[in-house]
Amino acid sequence: MAGSRVAILMGSRNDWETMKPAEQVLTQLKIESDVRVISAHRTPARLTAYLAGAEQSGIEVIIAGAGGAAHLAGVTAAHSVLPVLGVPIDSSPLQGLDALLATVQMPGGIPVATFAIGRAGAKNAGLFAAAILARSDPAVRQRLLEYREAQAAAVPERPE
Numbered sequence: 001m002a003g004s005r006v007a008i009l010m011g012s013r014n015d016w017e018t019m020k021p022a023e024q025v026l027t028q029l030k031i032e033s034d035v036r037v038i039s040a041h042r043t044p045a046r047l048t049a050y051l052a053g054a055e056q057s058g059i060e061v062i063i064a065g066a067g068g069a070a071h072l073a074g075v076t077a078a079h080s081v082l083p084v085l086g087v088p089i090d091s092s093p094l095q096g097l098d099a100l101l102a103t104v105q106m107p108g109g110i111p112v113a114t115f116a117i118g119r120a121g122a123k124n125a126g127l128f129a130a131a132i133l134a135r136s137d138p139a140v141r142q143r144l145l146e147y148r149e150a151q152a153a154a155v156p157e158r159p160e
């Protein structure tokens with residue numbers, strides 16, 4: 001965890017393929033992340049222990065991805081005042097709609113910023129975490145600008 005500014009939590013090891021883009025984009029922006037499998041319902045003690053030390057160990061933003069009745073992001077937000085970015089995962093017969101609603105419909109008082117279902121949501125959560133860090137870190141801001149420039153340059157003007 002040492003040196004990590006972003007935590008990437010997921011409810012199951014099976015969520016990793018979906019959550020990888022968050023880690024990849026942060027690595028691209030030279031931001032270290034701490035990737036953990038922590039379930040709000042299967043490993044509740046692991047979650048509270050991790051969150052109790054997260055801020056002190058240098059974590060500034062938490063990305064939490066989960067599927068099904070996805071309460072990981074909400075419970076994480078309940079235990080921490082760090083910004084929590086929720087990623088609903090398409091791992092159930094309801095194809096992530098259940099996770100989207102569970103993550104986005106937080107009752108007033110404990111916010112979770114919710115992203116798109118699946119890998120696009122994970123990637124954008126990583127980029128959003130970088131944007132939060134960029135507010136107080138000009139080097140991250142510069143790398144984020146360069147990322148956007150490269151992305152724009154890679155889009156062809158015509159389809160062929």
Ligand code: RP5
Nearest residue numbers: 011012014066067068089091
């Ligand atoms: C959630 O339940 C996890 O986030 C995962 O998406 C879903 C299913 O978990 P597994 O049964 O595949 O471990 O807690």
